[in-house]
Amino acid sequence: MAAIETTSAAKPEAAARPNWLKRDLLGLAVILAVAAIGYFLFPNNLALLTRILGVALLVLSIDLVTGFCGVATLGHAALFGAGAYASGIAAVHFGITDPLLMVVVGAIGGAVAGIVSGAVILRGHGLAQLVLSIAVVHLFHEAANKASVYTGGSDGLSGISPDPIFGIFAFDLWGRTAYGFAVALVVIAFIVLRLITRSPFGMLCRGIKEDPIRIRAMGASVQGTLLKMYVISGAVAGTGGALNAISTQVVGLDSLSFTLSAEALVMLVLGGTGSLYGALIGTVSFMWFEDFVSAANPFHWLTIVGALLIAVVLFAPRGLYGTALTLADRFRGNGK
């Protein structure tokens, strides 16, 4: 018994706490630096950069349900498109043209779509879940197509003209305001999601991904928790959709498509799941690479993108960010 008493006097590891805070602040600084570099390096391409940031919000929202909760989905563009249409319809049909209000409307639209699609998708598991998610995005797509009075159908919803932000910063032809707005939204979303994933609720989600039976044995509701995450995820995706509607001033059916859902999932896998950083890295590299290769080689770009993806999945299965972390760890381990 004496042995038990002595070992229990061990020290608490106080160093564990400031560590993640420091790392998150560093991450934030890197995001802002990259955003600034993008602005100065590609002043004529701000529209593309803004589009990348909108999709980044979609990919972040997929990371919430797939990376943190283990839910497989190929239908997440339903939430993105719902946000885009909600804010677009609010602007065109209801005169809500304040960009901040449009974002709020988009987030709510995405959250509502999150409840609806979550309620359907979470009934299945594994392959059934995947099939349900595909069915959901097709239904959303079809609904938007049929409700052409509001959505413009296959012609798309045009005529969105957002007011200046705070009544001061008007959306300009070069897309500078839109880009600044997009960076601000992504940074805010990133900070909020960082907090959420570290919260008690975030821990519960990680637990569900690793062992739902254990979570039930702790007295927590698996379905309720996942649905809540779907709503949060929907709000993030909806924000991305609203950003897209505001910056391009049109909403098309492609924002609600299976193709976008699948591509966004590919971006997440490319970057690495479950870290939020991976989602950002995956989106930026995929969309930048796609743009670059399609311009450089218009005939074979799809082949090249496909080959790159196969290479990443085979040689870096944890994604770009996960692999970079592993390499950094190994490097540090050798350095000691």
Add this chain to the structure above:
Amino acid sequence: MSPVFQVQNLNKAFGGLAVTQDVSITMNPGDRVALIGPNGAGKTTFVNLVTGHLDPDSGKVLLGGNDVTSLGPTPRVRQGLVRSFQVTRLFPDMTPEEHLALAVMQRTGRTGAIFGHYQAKADVMAEVAELLRTLGLDHIATRKVAEIAYGQQRLLEIALALALKPKVLLLDEPAAGVPQSDTPRIEAALAGLPSDLAVLMIEHDMDLVFRFARRVIVLAAGAIIFDGSPQDVTRDARVREAYLGSYANDRSAA
């Protein structure tokens, strides 16, 4: 004293194999029961049935007089019925500290919070530290579970059940896989439990059983063949025949 936990005529068959046959058990607050039986007797299945992880073919489970037979595992835990797993079920990527903090916050209704950090909650951290100390896990509190020894994972499995402050605690072979040198920790943790808690422990280590239990239930081929005092269990002819065999003989000879 009214019973906290009643199982009435529980039956379960897998295919043609009857794994639980007309099992009835009543437990009162403060009971210390050992459930023993040979491998494959249906002990784990019994725990799965009463906790809602498996549906019985027939029979009833009551908690504090309420029929919970139709409820899933989650509401049963919330009513105070907590189990541990024979084969450890933990989150490989989380630390012991995170496991216990999550359990404490779940018990106190705080896992819905989307902001805040468990390390900022003083009461949670104090309770976690206490549990870690009791089971001798404080020196690995911030290590990932995937990186700690299996014996330590077994101790965490028990700590996790205790963190939920149950009214009825079902422990499925808590000492299996724990090094001999660490079993005193389990016994100390059990000895420190509230006296009004009802505990049912499944265990193959008969020394532990005899030190812990004031009542022993023997399950063989899914049916209860003995329910009585530890003194009587070794003398029971059916038990000897079904299970204890040489061990009972050794013990009565000693």
